[in-house]
Amino acid sequence: MKAIVLAGGKGTRLWPLSREKFSKQFIKLLPDKSLLEDTYERLIKFFKPEDILTITNKEYFYFVKSITDKFDKSMSHNTLLEPVGKNTAPAIALALKYILEKINGNPEEEVFIFPSDHLIEPQEKFIEYLNKSLSAVNSGFITTFGIKPTKPETGYGYIKAGENMGDFFKVEKFIEKPSLELAEKFLKEGNYFWNAGIFAFKISVMLEEFEKYQEEIYTLITKGSYREVLENFHKMPSISIDYAIAEKSDRVAVIPMELIWSDLGSWDSFYEVKEKDPNGNVLLGDVYAINTRNSLVFSNKRLVGTIGIEDAIIVETDDAILISKRGSGQEVKKLLEILENEGRNEIIYHTEVYRPWGMYKLLEKNGDYIIRKLIIKEGASLTCHLHKKRTEHWIVLKGIAEADIENRKYYVYEGESIFVPKGKPHQLKNAGENPLEIIEIQSGEILSEDDIEIFTKDEEELEEKLR
Incomplete structure (x- = not known):
C-alpha cells in the first residue's frame, strides 16, 4: 500500500x-x-x-x-x-x-x-x-x-x-x-x-x-x-x-x-472544533481574557489582553493582527483582495523562511536595515555571493561559524562577530556539530534580493526533484 x-x-x-x-x-x-x-x-x-x-x-x-x-x-x-x-x-x-x-x-x-x-x-x-x-x-x-x-x-x-x-x-x-x-x-x-x-x-x-x-x-x-x-x-x-x-x-x-x-477552512471552523473554556472561549498562547465570551483569541508571541468582548476572532502574529466578528471568517478573502491590490507582502510571505541550509526568521525591517536570525544546520552552508549596495554583520549566538570573506577564512565563536563589506564575495558555514545560530544585520542602499550575485548553487537536491 x-x-x-x-x-x-x-x-x-x-x-x-x-x-x-x-x-x-x-x-x-x-x-x-x-x-x-x-x-x-x-x-x-x-x-x-x-x-x-x-x-x-x-x-x-x-x-x-x-x-x-x-x-x-x-x-x-x-x-x-x-x-x-x-x-x-x-x-x-x-x-x-x-x-x-x-x-x-x-x-x-x-x-x-x-x-x-x-x-x-x-x-x-x-x-x-x-x-x-x-x-x-x-x-x-x-x-x-x-x-x-x-x-x-x-x-x-x-x-x-x-x-x-x-x-x-x-x-x-x-x-x-x-x-x-x-x-x-x-x-x-x-x-x-x-x-x-x-x-x-x-x-x-x-x-x-x-x-x-x-x-x-x-x-x-x-x-x-x-x-x-x-x-x-x-x-x-x-x-x-x-x-x-x-x-x-x-x-x-x-x-x-x-x-x-x-478542513479548517476558516477561523470559524477552527473555533468550532477546539475545546472551549467555561466562558465558551478558545484561548491559545499568552492570553488574558476578562469578561470575554464565545471568542477565539490566538497569541503567537506577544501578550494579548481582552476585556468585555463577545463573539470575536483575534489572531496575533509577528507582523499582522486580525480582529473580526465570529461568523465572518469567510470575509477574510475580501480583506486579502484589498491587501493584494495594495501590494502588501503580508499576504504572501511569513517571517519564517526555510532554505536548503536551514531557516531564517525576520526580526525587524525598515528602509535602512534588516535584522534576521539564521539557524544553519550541521554541515550546511549558505551560497557564496556578494552584495554591491549593502553590508552584513554576523553575530554568533550559538555554535561555531566559518566565514569565508574574499577567499580568507575566519572562525567566529559564540559572542563574537564579523563584518562583511560591500562588494566582497562571502560565504557562511556551520563549522560545529550543532545548529549554528546567527544574528545578521544588513544595512545599505538596497536591501532586496535584487542586490545579490551568486557564485555557487547549493540546491542540487531541489533541482533533482524537478528532473
Missing part, C-alpha cells in the same frame, strides 16, 4: 497565520505540531515510512523536508515537486507515475490520497476506517470517505450514499456546497455525508478511469517516462480529482465515518 499526501495547496484562509508562501498545513495549529506533522503521525500507524509519498511545490519543498526528516529520511526522498500548480488530478497522476516507475510499484497496489491540512480525531478510529475501506478497494471501486454531518453545513461538498454494499455504499452523486435549506434536508435524510477529500483505489482502476474520462492526462502519464511527464506537466489541464474522475465515474464507493473532522 502507498499513501500520497497532497501538500502543495496555497491557502490563505487562516490569514494572518497562513500566507501564500506559508500555507496552513505548516502552521502549528495543534499543540506543538503542524497539521502536516499530524497527518504523518496518523499515516505512519498504517503505512511504512518508505510507502508515504508527498507531492508539493518548489517553494514548499524545504518546509516539507524539515518535517519529513523528523519521521524518516525515506519520506523526504519520496517528496515530489509539481513543476506548476495544476490542481489535484494532475498531481495524483504524477504521483502514480512515480510509484510505477521510480519505486517499482504494482498496478494492483492500493493507493490512498490524503489532504495535508485536515484535523481528524481520534487517530485510532480513523485507522479502523482505512482498514475497512480495503473491501471496497479490492472490489474495484475508487473509494471516498464521508463524514457523518453534525449540523447543516453549507461550506462543504456532500456525497449521497446509494446502494448498500455491506461494508460500504455505492456513491449516487456528489453535491456542491448546498444552500442552508438543502443542507438541513440532507441532515434529516441521513444518507448524505461531508466530502472529506480522501480517496483509496488500485492504481490500475484509477488509470482506467483516467483513460475513460481524462484522456489528456492519461496520455501524458502513460506515453512517456517520469522525466517526460515532468517536462510536459504544464500541458496538463488544471482540474481537481473530484471533477476529473469522482463525479463522472460509476465505480465510486463511500465509507461513512463518525469522528471529529474539519
Whole structure:
C-alpha cells in the first residue's frame, strides 16, 4: 500500500497565520505540531515510512523536508515537486507515475490520497476506517470517505450514499456546497455525508478511469517516462480529482465515518472544533481574557489582553493582527483582495523562511536595515555571493561559524562577530556539530534580493526533484 499526501495547496484562509508562501498545513495549529506533522503521525500507524509519498511545490519543498526528516529520511526522498500548480488530478497522476516507475510499484497496489491540512480525531478510529475501506478497494471501486454531518453545513461538498454494499455504499452523486435549506434536508435524510477529500483505489482502476474520462492526462502519464511527464506537466489541464474522475465515474464507493473532522477552512471552523473554556472561549498562547465570551483569541508571541468582548476572532502574529466578528471568517478573502491590490507582502510571505541550509526568521525591517536570525544546520552552508549596495554583520549566538570573506577564512565563536563589506564575495558555514545560530544585520542602499550575485548553487537536491 502507498499513501500520497497532497501538500502543495496555497491557502490563505487562516490569514494572518497562513500566507501564500506559508500555507496552513505548516502552521502549528495543534499543540506543538503542524497539521502536516499530524497527518504523518496518523499515516505512519498504517503505512511504512518508505510507502508515504508527498507531492508539493518548489517553494514548499524545504518546509516539507524539515518535517519529513523528523519521521524518516525515506519520506523526504519520496517528496515530489509539481513543476506548476495544476490542481489535484494532475498531481495524483504524477504521483502514480512515480510509484510505477521510480519505486517499482504494482498496478494492483492500493493507493490512498490524503489532504495535508485536515484535523481528524481520534487517530485510532480513523485507522479502523482505512482498514475497512480495503473491501471496497479490492472490489474495484475508487473509494471516498464521508463524514457523518453534525449540523447543516453549507461550506462543504456532500456525497449521497446509494446502494448498500455491506461494508460500504455505492456513491449516487456528489453535491456542491448546498444552500442552508438543502443542507438541513440532507441532515434529516441521513444518507448524505461531508466530502472529506480522501480517496483509496488500485492504481490500475484509477488509470482506467483516467483513460475513460481524462484522456489528456492519461496520455501524458502513460506515453512517456517520469522525466517526460515532468517536462510536459504544464500541458496538463488544471482540474481537481473530484471533477476529473469522482463525479463522472460509476465505480465510486463511500465509507461513512463518525469522528471529529474539519478542513479548517476558516477561523470559524477552527473555533468550532477546539475545546472551549467555561466562558465558551478558545484561548491559545499568552492570553488574558476578562469578561470575554464565545471568542477565539490566538497569541503567537506577544501578550494579548481582552476585556468585555463577545463573539470575536483575534489572531496575533509577528507582523499582522486580525480582529473580526465570529461568523465572518469567510470575509477574510475580501480583506486579502484589498491587501493584494495594495501590494502588501503580508499576504504572501511569513517571517519564517526555510532554505536548503536551514531557516531564517525576520526580526525587524525598515528602509535602512534588516535584522534576521539564521539557524544553519550541521554541515550546511549558505551560497557564496556578494552584495554591491549593502553590508552584513554576523553575530554568533550559538555554535561555531566559518566565514569565508574574499577567499580568507575566519572562525567566529559564540559572542563574537564579523563584518562583511560591500562588494566582497562571502560565504557562511556551520563549522560545529550543532545548529549554528546567527544574528545578521544588513544595512545599505538596497536591501532586496535584487542586490545579490551568486557564485555557487547549493540546491542540487531541489533541482533533482524537478528532473
